[in-house]
Structure formats: structure tokens, C-alpha cells
Amino acid sequence: MTGKNGMRVIAIDGPAGSGKSTVARALAERLGFDYLDTGALYRAVALKLVRAGLNEGAGDDVISSVLRGTSIEFKNAAVYLDGEDVSVEIRTPEAGHFSSIFSARRPVRDYLLDIQRNAALSGSIVAEGRDMATVVFPDAWRKFYITADERTRAHRRFAQLREKNTDITQAEALSDVSTRDTRDAARAIAPLAKADDAIEIDTTDLAIEETIQRIMAAL
Ligand code: DC
Numbered sequence: 001m002t003g004k005n006g007m008r009v010i011a012i013d014g015p016a017g018s019g020k021s022t023v024a025r026a027l028a029e030r031l032g033f034d035y036l037d038t039g040a041l042y043r044a045v046a047l048k049l050v051r052a053g054l055n056e057g058a059g060d061d062v063i064s065s066v067l068r069g070t071s072i073e074f075k076n077a078a079v080y081l082d083g084e085d086v087s088v089e090i091r092t093p094e095a096g097h098f099s100s101i102f103s104a105r106r107p108v109r110d111y112l113l114d115i116q117r118n119a120a121l122s123g124s125i126v127a128e129g130r131d132m133a134t135v136v137f138p139d140a141w142r143k144f145y146i147t148a149d150e151r152t153r154a155h156r157r158f159a160q161l162r163e164k165n166t167d168i169t170q171a172e173a174l175s176d177v178s179t180r181d182t183r184d185a186a187r188a189i190a191p192l193a194k195a196d197d198a199i200e201i202d203t204t205d206l207a208i209e210e211t212i213q214r215i216m217a218a219l
Pocket of ligand 1: 016038039040042043096099100103104128129130131132180184
């Protein structure tokens with residue numbers, strides 16, 4: 001189904017380190033679609049809340065009041081928090097941790113819902129995250145669930161962070177991926193889940209190009 005105004009949405013969900021961001025970005029480029037990294041939005045929200053001095057004990061009302069005066073935008077593969085490009089700062093393991101914590105909260109999910117849906121109003125998009133096919137774009141044109149076994153995902157995350165000179169061990173990367181996935185899948189609101197009508201692709205033994213080809217073949 002095409003979305004509002006005839007725009008097409010390709011929804012891609014999956015756990016941390018599954019390769020979905022790399023695949024979604026490349027797919028968008030090949031198809032001439034916009035790319036929407038919703039994890040980046042959750043990371044930017046978490047950064048704002050942490051900067052405001054909040055932690056996981058914060059009440060919904062406090063979270064809502066901080067977010068009321070906040071602007072978050074994703075454009076040209078960069079994320080802006082109140083006009084500041086925070087694309088680098090949101091990639092630390094600490095930002096990943098807090099994004100997983102705060103993304104379980106209702107005011108955070110409500111705040112980002114319109115921002116995500118509005119991204120599909122001006123053009124066709126490849127949107128990736130945890131609840132693209134289940135909650136944000138239930139009528140998406142195509143839906144995919146990208147996964148890989150936990151060790152592979154942890155290794156990919158480790159390699160990615162080391163490339164950015166982040167001080168992290170293999171064991172820490174494994175613990176980060178596994179803790180975050182358990183929390184993201186167990187939360188009450190919009191948990192990480194495969195939509196019934198999504199095509200599942202296990203990328204454990206697939207190169208990025210092979211994954212892209214499988215998706216292209218299913219369009
Ligand atoms: O994709 P990522 O690792 O950058 O996402 C960071 C966190 O944001 C992830 O642990 C869970 C949350 N998230 C979410 O709850 N829903 C989304 N659609 C995308 C991310």
C-alpha cells in the first residue's frame with residue numbers, strides 16, 4: 001500500500017547490530033528514497049533528557065515538560081537537537097544505554113510519533129527502527145525484519161565503535177547489545193517485534209550487499 005499522498009514507506013525493524021542501518025541507508029540511496037534513522041531520534045531525545053539532569057527515575061510529567069520545548073529533526077542523515085548537530089555525540093555507548101531506557105517511556109514515544117510520520121509526508125522513505133512496521137507505519141508499502149545471531153551483532157557493534165576510537169571491549173559490546181535488546185523487546189509500549197506481515201532476513205551469514213539484494217528482490 002502506498003502511504004498518504006502516494007508516498008511509499010519501506011519499514012525495517014530489528015535488534016541492535018543487525019545491520020539494518022547500513023542496509024536501510026544503502027537501500028534509500030539506490031531507490032532515491034529519503035532515509036529515516038529513528039534510533040537517532042531516540043538517541044537525541046535521551047541526550048536532551050540527560051543534559052536536563054534526568055535519569056531513569058524521572059516521572060512522566062518531568063519528561064513531558066522537558067520535551068515540550070524541544071526540537072528534534074533528522075535531515076541529510078544528521079540529527080539536530082534544538083538546532084545543534086548531535087550526530088556524533090549520540091553514538092556513544094552511554095547514549096545508546098539512555099536511549100534504550102528512555103525509549104520505553106510513553107511521553108518519549110508520543111513525542112516522536114508525529115516527527116516520524118511527518119517524515120513520510122514529503123517523499124518516499126526507508127524508515128528503520130524497532131516499531132516501524134508495527135506501530136509507526138502499520139500500512140507501510142513493504143516491511144522487513146532484519147536480524148542476526150547475538151554474537152554476530154555484538155561483534156559488528158564492537159567493530160563499529162572501535163572504528164570511531166571508542167574504548168570498548170568485545171565483552172562490553174556483547175553485554176550492551178544483549179541488555180538493550182532484552183529491554184527493547186520486553187517493554188510494554190511498542191516493543192521490538194516482527195510484524196506478522198514483515199519478511200524476516202537473518203543476516204548472520206550474509207554480506208551487506210546480499211542483504212540489500214534480497215530486499216530489492218522482494219520489492
Ligand atoms: O537503532 P539504535 O541502536 O540507534 O536505537 C537506540 C535505541 O532507541 C534502542 O535501544 C531502542 C530505541 N528505539 C526505539 O525504541 N524505537 C525505535 N523505532 C528506534 C529505536
